[in-house]
Structure formats: C-alpha cells, structure tokens
Amino acid sequence: MMLLHHPGSGDVEAYKTMEEYVKDGKIRCLGLSNWYIEELTEFLPQISVMPALVQNEIHPYYQELDVVPFIQEKGIAVQCWYPLGGRGYTSELLNDETIVRIAEAHGVSSAQVILRWDLQRHIIVIPGSSNPDHIRENLDLFSFSLTDEEMEAIRILDRNEKHDWY
Numbered sequence: 001m002m003l004l005h006h007p008g009s010g011d012v013e014a015y016k017t018m019e020e021y022v023k024d025g026k027i028r029c030l031g032l033s034n035w036y037i038e039e040l041t042e043f044l045p046q047i048s049v050m051p052a053l054v055q056n057e058i059h060p061y062y063q064e065l066d067v068v069p070f071i072q073e074k075g076i077a078v079q080c081w082y083p084l085g086g087r088g089y090t091s092e093l094l095n096d097e098t099i100v101r102i103a104e105a106h107g108v109s110s111a112q113v114i115l116r117w118d119l120q121r122h123i124i125v126i127p128g129s130s131n132p133d134h135i136r137e138n139l140d141l142f143s144f145s146l147t148d149e150e151m152e153a154i155r156i157l158d159r160n161e162k163h164d165w166y
C-alpha cells in the first residue's frame, strides 16, 4: 500500500500518478493519511481507484465522531494513528479514571481497553511500542469485549484534543 499524506495542492495529480501504479500491478492499493470530510468530499469524485483506507489521529480525547462513519460508510477502512494519545501524551490517557475503571472491571490494561474500543468502532489500530510486553499485550484484545455502557463512557471523554498535525 502507498499512502498519500494530508491534503494539499497537487494531491489529485499525485494520486492519479499512484493510481497508474495500481493499474500496472506495481502496488496493490492506495491509502490516505490525515484527510477529513471537507477534503474527501471534494477529492473522492475526482479519482478512479478508491482508497483502501484513511489513516487519521484517533484516541479517546480525539475521537473523530463525524469523520469515522463518513469514511466507513463509503466502504473505506479507517486506521488510527496515536491510538494511545501519542508519545508524550500517553500518561494522562492511560491513567484516565474512566479508562482505568473499565480496565479493572475486565482485568486488562488501560491500553487494551483503548485498543479494544477502537476495534469495536471497526477501526484498525497501529499502536507503537518498543517494549515486548506491551506489544504482546496490545495483540491480546480478543478475550474480552466492552459493553455498550463502557463504549458510551469512553465516547463522552472526547474533547476534540488533537495532539499533532502532519
């Protein structure tokens, strides 16, 4: 997969060049990173190879509640970067009292609760870690599930707090 980063001038031309690589079988599929409703609404009618996914910043403090369904309803996968808030921001999120309470109820970690919350929103997660124990933990997301009440408790943590612009 080849990803086209955030919208800017010349994106349609750049994407059309990438489409040729797909048509020639040189790359399998295309993706976008840091694209939102307004830009996608203008961009998508101009292209012929639908992106397989859009990768955006998403975590409990920045949930993209309008953007995620907008993308998913078009049959495009949503993938989130900074699922744990991003380096430098993880501590507040992992110690958030709502997340900790839910983690304790399931006997899992705060990171697992957040990653499971993403999966239940049908969002692909790509947590970053250089710690083997964390990597193992981050893969162990299928032995528990969050209730509707727990999903709602996390939903109301949204504070439109974006941690980075790329």
Ligand SMILES: NC(=O)c1ccc[n+]([C@@H]2O[C@H](COP(=O)([O-])OP(=O)(O)OC[C@H]3O[C@@H](n4cnc5c(N)ncnc54)[C@H](OP(=O)(O)O)[C@@H]3O)[C@@H](O)[C@H]2O)c1
Pocket: 033, 034, 055, 080, 081, 082, 083, 084, 085, 086, 087, 088, 090, 094, 109, 111, 112, 126, 127, 128, 129, 130, 131, 133, 134, 135, 137, 138, 166
């Ligand atoms: N498309 C874009 O514009 C864009 C922008 C930014 C990032 N990204 C991508 O998004 C991915 C994630 O980004 P990121 O790594 O910066 O942010 P992140 O996944 O939100 O946070 C990573 C931090 O969380 C810690 N962590 C991971 N698992 C943990 C666990 N189970 N318990 C406690 N702490 C845990 C890591 O520390 P340890 O190493 O100690 O586990 C690291 O400090 C990367 O693949 C990155 O390339 C894409």
